[in-house]
Amino acid sequence: MSELATAAERALALAADAGADEAEAWCERSVSRQIRVYDGRVESLSDAGSRGLGLRVFCGARSGYAYGTDLTDAGLAALAHAAVGAARVADEDEYAGLPDECGTTPVEGLFSPAVREWTTERKVELALQIERAARAHAGVTQVEDVVYADSEGEVALANTRGFSAAYEASAAWAYVSAFAGEGADLMTGLGVGLARDPGGLDPVAIGDEGAERALALRGARQPKSRHCPVVLDAFVAASFLGFIGGMLSAEAVQRGRSLFAGREGEEIAWSGLRLADDATDPGGLESAPFDGEGSPSRRTVLIEDGRLATYLFDARTARKAGRRTTGSAGRSSYRTPPSVSTKNLVLDPGDAPLEELLRRAGDGLYVTDVAGLHSGVNPVSGTFSVGATGRLIEDGELGRPVREITIASDLVSMLRSVQAVGSETRWVPFGGSVKAAPLLLGEMAVSGA
Amino acid sequence: MSGLVDPELAARVLERALARGGDFADLYVEDRSSLAVTLDDRRVERPQTGRERGASVRVVVGDASYFGHVDGLAEEDLLRVAESVAQAVRGDARAPAALGAASAAKGHEVRRRPEEVDAATKAELLRACDERARSVAGEIAQVSASYAESRRRVEIYNSDGLAAADDRTRVRLGVQAVARRDGRVETGHETLGGHAGFELLEADPEAVAESAARKALTLLDAVDAPTGKMPVVVGNGFGGVLLHEAVGHGLEADAIQKRASIYAGKLNDKVAEPFVTAYDDGARANAWGSDGIDDEGTPTQRTTIIEEGRLTSYLYDLVRARKDGVRSTGNGRRESFRHLPLPRMTNTYFAPGDATKDDLIAGVKRGLYAVSFGGGQVEPATGDFVFGVSEGYLIENGRVTAPVRGATLIGNGLEALAAIDGIASDLDIATGFCGKGGQRVPAGVGQPHVRLRALTVGGTASS
Numbered sequence: 001m002s003e004l005a006t007a008a009e010r011a012l013a014l015a016a017d018a019g020a021d022e023a024e025a026w027c028e029r030s031v032s033r034q035i036r037v038y039d040g041r042v043e044s045l046s047d048a049g050s051r052g053l054g055l056r057v058f059c060g061a062r063s064g065y066a067y068g069t070d071l072t073d074a075g076l077a078a079l080a081h082a083a084v085g086a087a088r089v090a091d092e093d094e095y096a097g098l099p100d101e102c103g104t105t106p107v108e109g110l111f112s113p114a115v116r117e118w119t120t121e122r123k124v125e126l127a128l129q130i131e132r133a134a135r136a137h138a139g140v141t142q143v144e145d146v147v148y149a150d151s152e153g154e155v156a157l158a159n160t161r162g163f164s165a166a167y168e169a170s171a172a173w174a175y176v177s178a179f180a181g182e183g184a185d186l187m188t189g190l191g192v193g194l195a196r197d198p199g200g201l202d203p204v205a206i207g208d209e210g211a212e213r214a215l216a217l218r219g220a221r222q223p224k225s226r227h228c229p230v231v232l233d234a235f236v237a238a239s240f241l242g243f244i245g246g247m248l249s250a251e252a253v254q255r256g257r258s259l260f261a262g263r264e265g266e267e268i269a270w271s272g273l274r275l276a277d278d279a280t281d282p283g284g285l286e287s288a289p290f291d292g293e294g295s296p297s298r299r300t301v302l303i304e305d306g307r308l309a310t311y312l313f314d315a316r317t318a319r320k321a322g323r324r325t326t327g328s329a330g331r332s333s334y335r336t337p338p339s340v341s342t343k344n345l346v347l348d349p350g351d352a353p354l355e356e357l358l359r360r361a362g363d364g365l366y367v368t369d370v371a372g373l374h375s376g377v378n379p380v381s382g383t384f385s386v387g388a389t390g391r392l393i394e395d396g397e398l399g400r401p402v403r404e405i406t407i408a409s410d411l412v413s414m415l416r417s418v419q420a421v422g423s424e425t426r427w428v429p430f431g432g433s434v435k436a437a438p439l440l441l442g443e444m445a446v447s448g449a
Numbered sequence: 450m451s452g453l454v455d456p457e458l459a460a461r462v463l464e465r466a467l468a469r470g471g472d473f474a475d476l477y478v479e480d481r482s483s484l485a486v487t488l489d490d491r492r493v494e495r496p497q498t499g500r501e502r503g504a505s506v507r508v509v510v511g512d513a514s515y516f517g518h519v520d521g522l523a524e525e526d527l528l529r530v531a532e533s534v535a536q537a538v539r540g541d542a543r544a545p546a547a548l549g550a551a552s553a554a555k556g557h558e559v560r561r562r563p564e565e566v567d568a569a570t571k572a573e574l575l576r577a578c579d580e581r582a583r584s585v586a587g588e589i590a591q592v593s594a595s596y597a598e599s600r601r602r603v604e605i606y607n608s609d610g611l612a613a614a615d616d617r618t619r620v621r622l623g624v625q626a627v628a629r630r631d632g633r634v635e636t637g638h639e640t641l642g643g644h645a646g647f648e649l650l651e652a653d654p655e656a657v658a659e660s661a662a663r664k665a666l667t668l669l670d671a672v673d674a675p676t677g678k679m680p681v682v683v684g685n686g687f688g689g690v691l692l693h694e695a696v697g698h699g700l701e702a703d704a705i706q707k708r709a710s711i712y713a714g715k716l717n718d719k720v721a722e723p724f725v726t727a728y729d730d731g732a733r734a735n736a737w738g739s740d741g742i743d744d745e746g747t748p749t750q751r752t753t754i755i756e757e758g759r760l761t762s763y764l765y766d767l768v769r770a771r772k773d774g775v776r777s778t779g780n781g782r783r784e785s786f787r788h789l790p791l792p793r794m795t796n797t798y799f800a801p802g803d804a805t806k807d808d809l810i811a812g813v814k815r816g817l818y819a820v821s822f823g824g825g826q827v828e829p830a831t832g833d834f835v836f837g838v839s840e841g842y843l844i845e846n847g848r849v850t851a852p853v854r855g856a857t858l859i860g861n862g863l864e865a866l867a868a869i870d871g872i873a874s875d876l877d878i879a880t881g882f883c884g885k886g887g888q889r890v891p892a893g894v895g896q897p898h899v900r901l902r903a904l905t906v907g908g909t910a911s912s
Contacts, residue, residue, distance in 0.1 A: 038512075038707065044789060045537055046516035052501070065497035069520040078500070086496035089486060089568045093494060120537065144709040144830065179830060184711070184861075186831050222905075225676065255490060256591050256627060256634075335499060371826040372835040372857060380627070380634040385674075385857045385907050387826070387835030404833060404859050406907025447676045447907050 004156035014080040020057035030153030054334035057083040061092035065337040099315035102163035103296040104289040109282035114197035115170040133207025142179040176210035189214030220401035223448040229364035242431015245342040250317035259382035269415035271306040274348035284344025292331030292338035350421030357440040359396035382411035417442035459606040463545040465531040470540020471508040475607035479786040483599040488575035503786040546610030554615040554741025559646035563598035578658035585662035591627035605746035613746035628665035637664025642880035645735040674856030680816035686877035689896035694827040695834040695862035701792040702769035711832035727755040731795030737880040738796040738893035745781035784888035796893030802872030809900040811847040818842040832862035857907040873898035
């Protein structure tokens with residue numbers, strides 16, 4: 001048994017001693033590195049280890065949570081005592097409890113040893129390559145930030161119903177923020193890459209992407225207000241899909257905080273739209289063999305042929321709704337108790353390349369960045385007004401760059417107004433972990449000058 | 450209070466950190482504990498507590514920082530992390546200055562230690578908030594409330610001989626109310642928090658709940674927001690998030706030094722009318738973003754960032770201050786021992802003027818009164834910002850009229866500063882969390898009522 005699994009088992013025994021009827025221990029250990037380069041040199045380099053344990057206890061129908069970094073017997077005993085003490089404060093919750101269904105789903109490729117085999121020097125060189133690639137573009141006036149980061153870690157989960165499992169995972173990612181123009185005309189562009197190890201990152205592609213996205217916006221001005229078709233690029237589509245995914249959590253639905261409440265089975269989107277949440281896709285960095293409370297991972301179709309197929313459930317929300325868990329208990333670290341969340345949202349690609357989406361839009365707006373999504377959307381009504389940056393679409397082609405605009409609509413109208421999904425999908429770290437594609441939307445209110 | 454690490458051990462850690470050279474090294478030690486309780490749907494749930502101890506070591510060589518952290522404060526862990534950080538440096542060993550015992554910072558008064566208040570009292574507080582919010586009107590359909598307390602004891606030792614300690618206690622209450630009428634649903638939110646003890650929540654904490662409920666209720670009658678350029682009066686307290694986002698971030702010295710800020714090269718320039726003064730004040734008594742020292746051991750202070758319309762200072766941590774040959778302004782902050790310090794705001798606010806809120810509104814023929822924001826985003830490089838208005842009203846002929854929903858403010862920090870044409874006297878500071886570089890720290894945002902001559906409002910009404 002691994003050291004983590006042993007600590008988890010010990011915590012369960014101590015929880016029972018402290019008076020818990022049932023308990024669950026999540027123990028993790030990770031090593032993470034981050035390299036930031038600027039102007040051809042290392043600006044910061046960090047290498048850090050972390051380990052801790054989160055203990056959830058149930059005393060009758062009350063539950064409490066405690067976490068800590070001290071994994072000695074004394075530390076774990078204090079944790080068990082704190083968790084039981086916390087449970088005493090809670091009101092009774094008839095739906096609280098460990099999942100009825102525990103188990104694991106084999107997912108290949110979560111860990112790549114290359115993440116630790118690469119030397120620090122090689123990783124620094126990768127970051128410098130990104131910076132050079134971005135600076136090589138004529139018109140790039142500054143490369144503000146280049147970050148390479150990776151992590152490797154092990155997670156062990158055990159509960160008093162006999163579930164005990166562990167897995168190892170690794171991740172490597174990098175991004176660059178490049179500038180084009182100067183002073184008041186300065187525009188920024190972001191390039192990103194995600195993989196399981198540094199060998200899976202293409203530094204030149206990341207650098208090029210940051211530079212090209214900035215250069216495409218050079219000379220942007222505020223356009224006149226209009227109603228027009230809109231094309232969202234994959235970054236922006238991912239941000240919206242991530243927001244919508246959050247609204248499909250049964251937690252949000254049951255608490256009356258989702259505009260999708262009571263709409264299961266209804267048509268909420270264009271008939272060609274298909275969106276799934278998949279915790280078993282090795283390409284998605286949120287994949288794992290089991291969820292945050294030990295239910296086996298799976299793929300759940302959320303929107304099929306435009307209809308809302310299901311919400312995402314953990315054990316508690318499933319019990320309350322008389323349904324089964326979808327394995328959607330999320331956990332960002334040992335410091336947080338499990339709660340419903342998306343894993344990897346996957347949008348089914350369409351068959352139109354971006355050029356065709358633009359052609360079909362005719363005269364419209366191509367959006368490459370949105371700002372204020374989380375403050376600009378009313379989660380209950382779904383109405384939104386967000387800041388946007390991008391290019392006009394003129395005669396079916398990309399035209400002049402525009403900024404300081406807002407686009408306004410509501411999420412369901414927007415989903416229904418989708419006219420085509422692009423054929424090029426990619427993993428994007430916005431809105432959670434999302435495999436997104438560009439989207440062609442019908443007319444939206446675009447306000448500028 | 451007994452120390453977290455022995456100064457003699459701290460000295461050995463720093464010596465080991467500089468074993469292969471470096472201009473500067475520091476050791477940051479932290480012991481943090483927290484408690485959070487929430488109430489949702491009339492039930493107290495998710496009570497949780499945490500206790501973390503850990504340390505980090507940083508070595509600065511020229512413009513480069515090398516960093517490592519470890520969970521736990523065991524002697525061998527601290528020495529190992531110092532050694533691993535030193536591995537990245539290529540040079541000759543340097544001896545750090547001698548260390549004394551860590552001297553306690555001038556802290557902020559805590560009259561009633563939150564951890565000494567019974568947990569049941571905190572649960573009762575949430576129930577009282579629930580009741581008060583629901584008592585405001587039958588339309589209040591749902592209430593959630595959260596209480597959080599934290600205590601962070603930190604010690605900082607550096608190779609210049611600094612040995613400093615701080616003991617930080619924060620409490621915060623937040624209430625969200627949902628109002629429902631004829632299929633229409635609106636939410637209202639209010640918070641109260643500070644670098645203080647439980648005494649902060651003893652006067653009339655339920656007023657927070659009442660305020661959240663009234664906001665939600667008001668929005669039920671909201672009309673679509675107008676669109677276009679118009680005068681905007683921004684509310685006091687959380688309205689200051691506009692200053693924080695659109696100006697403050699651009700004054701943080703890391704952005705300035707990378708020429709990633711619209712404010713680079715503008716020191717001493719006139720950026721606003723002469724009646725505009727603004728501060729970043731990490732020493733303000735018991736304010737949410739205050740500390741005794743920053744996370745590099747520099748005492749917090751009040752820094753004038755705009756004085757009578759002129760830009761007067763950037764915000765520095767030690768590394769950026771050294772590069773510019775100036776002193777740190779006490780803005781080197783970190784989320785925890787797991788993070789490198791960055792120049793960050795503390796409590797940022799406009800100084801009060803002599804107008805009243807009513808004066809400011811009376812001078813507007815047609816405009817928007819933006820009381821509070823749901824959040825905002827800014828691109829520091831350009832100063833472009835977008836804010837969602839969570840509570841707003843039309844101003845017509847000098848009077849506040851209908852509530853509006855879905856309004857956003859779009860603009861540019863420099864243009865917005867230049868557009869300020871009136872400041873009231875009613876300064877208030879609200880509690881926010883500021884995210885930057887993957888780190889989240891408590892930040893106070895505030896201002897009196899402020900009027901801007903013209904700002905673009907992105908609304909939902911077709912114009």
